[in-house]
Every structure is written in structure tokens, then in C-alpha cells.
Amino acid sequence: MTSVPTLGPLRVAKVMARLGIAESKRTAGLGSRQRSELWNYLLNREGGVAPGRLVVMAGPTAVGKGSVSACIRENYAEIYLSVSATTRPPRPGEIDGVHYYFVRDDEFDRMIETRELLEWAVVHNSFRYGTPRPPIDAALEAGKNVLLEIDLQGARTVKGELPSAILVFLLPPSWEELVRRLTGRGTEDPADQARRLETARVELAAQDEFDYRVVNTEVAAAAREVVELTALPSHRP
Known part of the structure; x- marks a missing residue:
């Protein structure tokens, strides 16, 4: 309240x-x-305007969270996709303000100090990621449904801050497919791949903490399933 x-x-x-x-x-x-x-x-x-729903999507590295989010952005204009801030450099094809806000460490420090972040964490023992809160609050108050694509640690923090949030865990069809996706994208060296796969094992073990699980066998189908969760009642029985 x-x-x-x-x-x-x-x-x-x-x-x-x-x-x-x-x-x-x-x-x-x-x-x-x-x-x-x-x-x-x-x-x-609020003058009869129901607040929007908040869906938090997390999952292990290389499961396809970015692809599912991109599909939702392109095909479901009614969903507001939160854009995270990160201190890591952009990957090929990523656009500042669309995929992430790419910020320097000192700017990220300022956002923490001014409490502009709903949550933040160090991911894979390297770069920091965080969720700017003002745009989310504004979208929810305007009645828009909001989707956050964040890591496991961030999802736990958001659930503590906003208990009504729906937590969705995105799963790969199999462990072998997850390994194939990670090694096939060619954005990490072998040492980084090994570190990310070890993190993925830990993350997969936490899937029971989530309200729903969606298997990302096909991106469009997974995106549709995630969007459908925004229409669920505010409180599960």
C-alpha cells in the first residue's frame, strides 16, 4: 500500500x-x-483503471530468453517489455535502449544510490545487470501488463518487492540442447562457456521456486504461452 x-x-x-x-x-x-x-x-x-500485471521471466543462460522477449516485442504491442541496464558491452546487433541500456560502472553506481533500480545483481561473476523501476511503475499504473526478462537472483528480489508478480521459468527442451545453443552462438570463449554452464545447472535446480514453467522448444509458441500468463487472475488458488 x-x-x-x-x-x-x-x-x-x-x-x-x-x-x-x-x-x-x-x-x-x-x-x-x-x-x-x-x-x-x-x-x-485509480478511476476504474485496473493496474497491469507483472510477469517475470527467468531461466538459465542460452535458454533463449532474449529470443522469446524479442518475439513478444515484435508481435504483442500490448505488453510493455522492461529494458534492463547492464555494464557489459553490447553484443553484435544489440541496440542501446532497445535490448539493454548499456551504461558505465559509475552510472550504474548512481542508479543504485538513487534507488532507481528495482533489483540488480552481478551475473556470471562479471557484469552487473539491473531493472530500472520508474518505467515499470508508470506502465503498471496505466493498466499495461509488464514483462521482465531477468536472472534468477533478480526474479527472487522482484517477488519479494512485488508479491503479486507472476514468476515464469523458461526451460530448454533438454540439457543437450542448452549446451548446443550456448556453444553455437559463439559469443563466449571456452572458459566462459564452462562457467555459464555450471551456473545453468544451479539455476535449473531452482525452477520449483517459480509459479509456472515454459519449455522453449519453439520461440513463437513459448512467447505466446508467456503472454497468456498475463491474463491469469491476480491470485492463484
Whole structure:
């Protein structure tokens, strides 16, 4: 509640008391009546515009997260794709502001200090990645569904910050196919490939933490399945 613009601690306390919700309650612990009344309050406050849904997609290296995101960007204009910031250099064909915001280390430090990042992490013991929060908040408040494509550590952080987010784990058809995709793209040397594959084993072991799993056998089909998850009810039974 306190993350909603113009709702400070005092106003939140009054609203919670009026709705009969204890301050210690978490969203997942609300009863059906409480959930309904809270939802109606937020709808009325926003002039009847329901907030958008947030879907967080993560998965192991080389599983095809970028390809699935690109497919969604090209074919599903109703979905707002968050653009991450990173300190790594662009790969061939990547465009600043479209695929990532490519920033220097000092700029990334500034974004951390000013709390502009919803989450950030060091990935593969090398470069930092982070999710700028202001564009996400604006899109959700305008009723747009938002997709984040981030790493496992970032997905955990977002779920802690925004419990209503849907976590989707993108899987390869098999381990052998994952290895083939990684070695076939030719963007890492053998040592980096080995390090990324070791990280992938750890990431695959965490898939049960996610709400849904999507197997990326074919990019268009996987993209469609991810988009369909934005239409799910806010709270799973």
C-alpha cells in the first residue's frame, strides 16, 4: 500500500482500519472478502483503471530468453517489455535502449544510490545487470501488463518487492540442447562457456521456486504461452 503514489503511512493505516485488515497481514494471507474490498478500493482510487500485471521471466543462460522477449516485442504491442541496464558491452546487433541500456560502472553506481533500480545483481561473476523501476511503475499504473526478462537472483528480489508478480521459468527442451545453443552462438570463449554452464545447472535446480514453467522448444509458441500468463487472475488458488 505504501508503494502507491500519495499513500503515506498515516493514510495507509486509516484505509487498512476501514477495510478491516490488520497491519501485519500480507497480501497472500488476505481472505476473499478482504481481497475484494482492497481491490475495489484501489480500482475506485485509480478511476476504474485496473493496474497491469507483472510477469517475470527467468531461466538459465542460452535458454533463449532474449529470443522469446524479442518475439513478444515484435508481435504483442500490448505488453510493455522492461529494458534492463547492464555494464557489459553490447553484443553484435544489440541496440542501446532497445535490448539493454548499456551504461558505465559509475552510472550504474548512481542508479543504485538513487534507488532507481528495482533489483540488480552481478551475473556470471562479471557484469552487473539491473531493472530500472520508474518505467515499470508508470506502465503498471496505466493498466499495461509488464514483462521482465531477468536472472534468477533478480526474479527472487522482484517477488519479494512485488508479491503479486507472476514468476515464469523458461526451460530448454533438454540439457543437450542448452549446451548446443550456448556453444553455437559463439559469443563466449571456452572458459566462459564452462562457467555459464555450471551456473545453468544451479539455476535449473531452482525452477520449483517459480509459479509456472515454459519449455522453449519453439520461440513463437513459448512467447505466446508467456503472454497468456498475463491474463491469469491476480491470485492463484
